[in-house]
Amino acid sequence: MVTDTTAAERILADRARYVAPGMSTPKLVVAHAEGARITDPDGRSFIDFAGGIGCQNTGHRHAAIVEAIKEQADRYLHQCFMIGVYEPYVEVCRRLAELSPCGGGEQRSILVNSGAEAVENAVKIARWATGRPAVVAFDNAFHGRTLLAMTMTSKVKPYKAGFGPFAPEVYRAPAPHPYHGISSDDSIAALEHLFKADVDPSTVACVVIEPVQGEGGFIAMPPDFPARLHELCRKNGILWVSDEVQSGVGRTGTMWAIEQYAGAEPDLTVFGKSIGGGLPLAGVTGGAEVMDAVPAGGLGGTFGGNPVSCAAALAVLDTVTDPAFLAGARELGETLRGRLDEIAARHPRIGEVRGLGSMLAFEFAERSGDHAKAVVDAAFERGLVLLSCGLYGNVIRLLPPLNIASDELDEGLAILEESLGA
Numbered sequence: 001m002v003t004d005t006t007a008a009e010r011i012l013a014d015r016a017r018y019v020a021p022g023m024s025t026p027k028l029v030v031a032h033a034e035g036a037r038i039t040d041p042d043g044r045s046f047i048d049f050a051g052g053i054g055c056q057n058t059g060h061r062h063a064a065i066v067e068a069i070k071e072q073a074d075r076y077l078h079q080c081f082m083i084g085v086y087e088p089y090v091e092v093c094r095r096l097a098e099l100s101p102c103g104g105g106e107q108r109s110i111l112v113n114s115g116a117e118a119v120e121n122a123v124k125i126a127r128w129a130t131g132r133p134a135v136v137a138f139d140n141a142f143h144g145r146t147l148l149a150m151t152m153t154s155k156v157k158p159y160k161a162g163f164g165p166f167a168p169e170v171y172r173a174p175a176p177h178p179y180h181g182i183s184s185d186d187s188i189a190a191l192e193h194l195f196k197a198d199v200d201p202s203t204v205a206c207v208v209i210e211p212v213q214g215e216g217g218f219i220a221m222p223p224d225f226p227a228r229l230h231e232l233c234r235k236n237g238i239l240w241v242s243d244e245v246q247s248g249v250g251r252t253g254t255m256w257a258i259e260q261y262a263g264a265e266p267d268l269t270v271f272g273k274s275i276g277g278g279l280p281l282a283g284v285t286g287g288a289e290v291m292d293a294v295p296a297g298g299l300g301g302t303f304g305g306n307p308v309s310c311a312a313a314l315a316v317l318d319t320v321t322d323p324a325f326l327a328g329a330r331e332l333g334e335t336l337r338g339r340l341d342e343i344a345a346r347h348p349r350i351g352e353v354r355g356l357g358s359m360l361a362f363e364f365a366e367r368s369g370d371h372a373k374a375v376v377d378a379a380f381e382r383g384l385v386l387l388s389c390g391l392y393g394n395v396i397r398l399l400p401p402l403n404i405a406s407d408e409l410d411e412g413l414a415i416l417e418e419s420l421g422a
């Protein structure tokens with residue numbers, strides 16, 4: 001039988017028939033991925049500036065990570081750490097202790113499956129450690145899609161509308177956003193006001209903030225803000241949870257973005273995405289005093305810290321902590337920033353280029369996602385996978401592998417600029 005239907009079209013038709021539409025998907029169908037390139041089942045090739053939403057800092061199918069996964073698969077698969085202790089889990093936690101940006105002496109970690117689960121666990125730990133119920137989150141935050149994480153997230157559509165009632169005891173303050181006129185002073189003043197007007201600070205277990213807000217639009221905290229937030233938290237006995245699910249694992253040129261902020265040591269760091277090198281892994285690291293608060297059995301989960309994910313993570317950590325890799329990530333950040341500034345100078349619809357290291361994005365001046373969507377669609381047609389973000393969907397974020405080859409970066413940026421239109 002002769003048919004004009006491509007393999008990608010057939011899979012997309014089946015997707016429409018069998019997969020719930022609440023799971024939104026683009027037109028990209030993946031058959032193979034390597035480094036910064038994705039190939040679809042019909043042989044179309046794409047440069048990937050999305051990395052499965054920030055999960056491929058080391059690039060698709062990094063050789064050392066694939067090798068570690070295969071070796072672990074040959075030894076044993078799932079065990080459940082609550083049933084049988086295995087070394088890859090312990091070793092990931094040992095490496096995270098060495099790399100932890102948190103204060104508080106000895107560092108301990110727990111490993112879970114997703115960023116949302118890690119955020120939920122950080123709040124559970126903070127509640128036990130302080131004996132307090134309340135949580136403060138920020139405007140433009142994204143912390144995940146489970147009930148508590150969704151409540152803490154700051155975007156109504158599509159993340160919250162229709163999904164209430166929400167978790168209690170979650171309060172919100174504006175985060176600094178200089179492009180939209182909110183300074184560190186404004187944000188600290190708003191927190192102080194929140195503690196007078198809405199919630200007694202002595203009932204707040206933790207504040208949770210991304211050092212560079214991801215889904216919210218790649219908004220890096222101003223240099224002075226984390227230290228000031230830290231100070232305010234200490235004054236009130238509140239723990240500070242730094243959500244580095246998107247900004248961590250080398251994305252900003254250091255292992256953790258918060259390392260680039262003087263005088264700021266979070267109590268807990270939440271991580272996920274790229275740490276698994278393409279497998280699901282996330283977790284929480286913090287000082288022993290806080291992490292030891294929860295009694296045995298209070299934390300856990302069947303699959304958290306799966307051995308294969310841990311083996312992959314060890315290879316990721318080896319790769320990312322190589323000084324040459326981080327130096328390359330910083331160089332990529334500088335190159336990208338320069339190129340985006342040049343592009344912005346030629347395209348007046350771009351209002352701001354911003355971010356930290358190579359966690360970079362640009363925001364269109366108009367407060368509508370229409371143009372950004374048109375750009376993402378046009379880029380796809382030309383062979384570039386792009387992602388938008390931001391409260392208005394008017395931000396285009398770039399998350400290429402940190403080790404992307406310069407010719408692939410050039411190709412991607414050329415397509416990006418062509419796709420911006422006039």
Ligand SMILES: Cc1ncc(COP(=O)(O)O)c(C=O)c1O
Nearest residue numbers: 114115116142143144214245246
């Ligand atoms: C900062 C941040 N926290 C938490 C999450 C939730 O992670 P997951 O989708 O793995 O649950 C995300 C996901 O984008 C994120 O960017």
